[in-house]
Amino acid sequence: xxxxxKPELAEVLEVKQETSDTKTFTVRFENPKRQKKxxxxxxxxxxxxxxxxxxxxxxxxxxxxxxxxxxxxxVNVGNVTNAMHSLKKGDQLGLRGPFGxxxxxxxxxxxxxxxxxxxxxxxxxxSAIYAVREKKEEFGKVELMFGCKNPQSIxxxxxxxxxxKQGISVQTTVDKPSPKWAGNIGVVTSLFKNSVLxxxxxxxxxxxxxxxxxxxxxxxxxxxxxxRQMFASLERMMQCGVGxxxxxxxxxxxxxxxxxxxxxxxxxxxxxxxx
Amino acid sequence: xxxxxSKEDLAPFLAQLSKRFQVIVPAKNDSGIVTFQEFSGQExxxxxxxLSSPKKFFRPAKEKIxxxxxxxxxxxxxxxxxKTKRVIFGIRPCDTHALQALDELFIRYYGLDQFYSSxxxxxxLIALQCTKACENGFCQxxxxxxxxGADIVFTERGDEFFVRPExxxxxxxxxxxLFKQTGDAEPSSKISCKxxxxxHNLAENIYRGxxxxxxxxxxxxxxxxxxxxxxxxxxxxxxxxxxxxxxxxSKSSRFRFLDSCQLKRFTTVAGNHMFRASRSSRLRQFVLHxxxxxxxxxxxxxxxGCGRCISVCPTKISLVEIANSIQKQVLEGAK
Numbered sequence: 001x002x003x004x005x006k007p008e009l010a011e012v013l014e015v016k017q018e019t020s021d022t023k024t025f026t027v028r029f030e031n032p033k034r035q036k037k038x039x040x041x042x043x044x045x046x047x048x049x050x051x052x053x054x055x056x057x058x059x060x061x062x063x064x065x066x067x068x069x070x071x072x073x074x075v076n077v078g079n080v081t082n083a084m085h086s087l088k089k090g091d092q093l094g095l096r097g098p099f100g101x102x103x104x105x106x107x108x109x110x111x112x113x114x115x116x117x118x119x120x121x122x123x124x125x126x127s128a129i130y131a132v133r134e135k136k137e138e139f140g141k142v143e144l145m146f147g148c149k150n151p152q153s154i155x156x157x158x159x160x161x162x163x164x165k166q167g168i169s170v171q172t173t174v175d176k177p178s179p180k181w182a183g184n185i186g187v188v189t190s191l192f193k194n195s196v197l198x199x200x201x202x203x204x205x206x207x208x209x210x211x212x213x214x215x216x217x218x219x220x221x222x223x224x225x226x227x228r229q230m231f232a233s234l235e236r237m238m239q240c241g242v243g244x245x246x247x248x249x250x251x252x253x254x255x256x257x258x259x260x261x262x263x264x265x266x267x268x269x270x271x272x273x274x275x
Numbered sequence: 276x277x278x279x280x281s282k283e284d285l286a287p288f289l290a291q292l293s294k295r296f297q298v299i300v301p302a303k304n305d306s307g308i309v310t311f312q313e314f315s316g317q318e319x320x321x322x323x324x325x326l327s328s329p330k331k332f333f334r335p336a337k338e339k340i341x342x343x344x345x346x347x348x349x350x351x352x353x354x355x356x357x358k359t360k361r362v363i364f365g366i367r368p369c370d371t372h373a374l375q376a377l378d379e380l381f382i383r384y385y386g387l388d389q390f391y392s393s394x395x396x397x398x399x400l401i402a403l404q405c406t407k408a409c410e411n412g413f414c415q416x417x418x419x420x421x422x423x424g425a426d427i428v429f430t431e432r433g434d435e436f437f438v439r440p441e442x443x444x445x446x447x448x449x450x451x452x453l454f455k456q457t458g459d460a461e462p463s464s465k466i467s468c469k470x471x472x473x474x475h476n477l478a479e480n481i482y483r484g485x486x487x488x489x490x491x492x493x494x495x496x497x498x499x500x501x502x503x504x505x506x507x508x509x510x511x512x513x514x515x516x517x518x519x520x521x522x523x524x525s526k527s528s529r530f531r532f533l534d535s536c537q538l539k540r541f542t543t544v545a546g547n548h549m550f551r552a553s554r555s556s557r558l559r560q561f562v563l564h565x566x567x568x569x570x571x572x573x574x575x576x577x578x579x580g581c582g583r584c585i586s587v588c589p590t591k592i593s594l595v596e597i598a599n600s601i602q603k604q605v606l607e608g609a610k
Contacts, residue, residue, distance in 0.1 A: 210548065244511075250550075
């Protein structure tokens with residue numbers, strides 16, 4: 001009997017403190033057969049249960065080519081994430097999924113890729129960056145533009161150095177600089193002028209707060225990006241992941257089953273900005 | 276073959292049934308409000324006008340769906356199904372249509388909601404046709420004035436019921452001593468509603484009025500009290516939450532409880548961002564989900580025209596008036 005709401009047991013393999021309020025959890029299903037069959041596309045998400053506290057949707061932030069585990073990068077902001085932050089290696093949690101559509105990576109072959117993200121919006125894009133890095137020869141040039149609140153909250157900074165060495169152009173910007181900060185200051189769209197990618201053969205992948213996505217799309221259009229070249233991962237309140245609970249309803253679509261990745265042409269049709 | 280049951284024999288029939296089933300009937304509670312409750316000999320209320328629907332037996336306000344128990348080797352996750360054998364007497368045609376709409380989403384569409392379908396499978400429906408229109412109902416416009424998917428259909432005729440069994444399971448619970456066979460034609464259950472809604476191209480036209488000023492005008496009176504979503508027989512949106520059992524060590528349960536799109540928290544995500552922060556956007560979500568989104572996704576209306584949300588609204592907001600005036604605007608604008 002299929003019960004899509006039933007969480008399956010998983011264990012924590014590793015917990016890594018990324019910044020003061022963010023941790024990356026590496027987990028795997030306890031059932032080896034389930035883990036072996038587990039497959040996902042970057043951009044998909046899991047429903048994660050912390051027993052006794054509740055369930056939340058979390059994007060997978062690890063590489064789709066690493067099959068023995070999956071990672072979640074989680075900011076401590078609410079009741080469930082707070083409980084999750086107290087998990088240690090060997091603790092149990094519940095998983096359902098993967099849900100959502102994910103980025104259509106196969107359509108990005110032979111194209112340049114521009115990643116635009118803000119804050120913990122880098123989590124789902126990190127998975128896509130790994131996917132691109134793994135099959136470097138299939139893709140063109142890759143740029144990552146990353147906006148953060150302040151230098152202390154920049155996630156994956158060590159990994160970014162590595163990505164830089166592997167030919168990915170990484171640029172970061174912060175809203176509130178520290179005295180030592182030598183990089184760019186301002187919102188992520190202020191980095192767009194540095195992009196060397198010509199819009200004709202480039203796709204843009206976006207994830208971040210709604211206001212960032214809104215303005216990034218406007219700026220990218222100005223640069224000559226067409227709506228079908230821009231893919232944004234939307235954040236919504238979710239309780240079920242299977243289109244039942246209606247929390248993630250946007251117009252007649254659901255972020256959990258029709259999204260969370262929408263291209264800008266689809267976003268134009270939907271009442272994304274309702275106020 | 277159809278039957279006739281005298282109204283006097285209704286109570287004995289229900290009493291008989293309650294030996295084998297949990298029998299649910301509409302009756303007055305202590306405050307004089309008609310609700311669906313377990314039959315224990317009380318007077319069955321046959322009035323058409325009522326605010327409560329039997330939704331709570333399919334989508335209860337709070338429902339335990341999983342129990343989590345921490346054992347030595349780890350957590351044990353057990354789903355909790357309601358398998359009570361039930362008979363619901365007196366479900367009205369609009370509410371039978373509401374169940375059809377819910378079946379579409381939870382049974383026929385994507386995946387399978389075992390918690391809902393377990394309740395649905397174990398429940399027999401005895402529908403009671405309406406012979407009198409209710410105050411705010413517009414079931415004629417929505418095409419929901421005749422019962423569907425019930426096991427037995429009752430129609431009032433003077434001091435007796437005309438009884439039409441629809442399914443094998445329904446026929447099986449008819450007692451041959453109380454029910455007399457009849458060759459009569461079914462009495463007419465045609466009613467004339469006082470409220471009417473234009474339904475031609477409704478889903479499309481009302482969505483085209485997304486930016487209409489009507490939403491804001493109407494929402495000025497809205498209190499976000501969620502009465503409309505509570506009485507609606509099809510409002511199913513839910514939130515899940517876990518609760519610890521105190522004093523049990525480490526047992527906890529997952530509950531699913533009905534939520535309302537009229538609340539700010541419905542769309543609030545971490546970081547306190549609200550996707551529908553204004554009352555007008557939340558009111559619009561309610562009306563468009565009923566009339567437009569469900570139609571586009573499932574090919575059927577989520578509104579069954581019971582008019583309960585209109586009756587219950589403390590500030591007299593009417594979704595029929597909203598829908599009619601927006602359609603009028605859109606069609607005039609298109610000319």
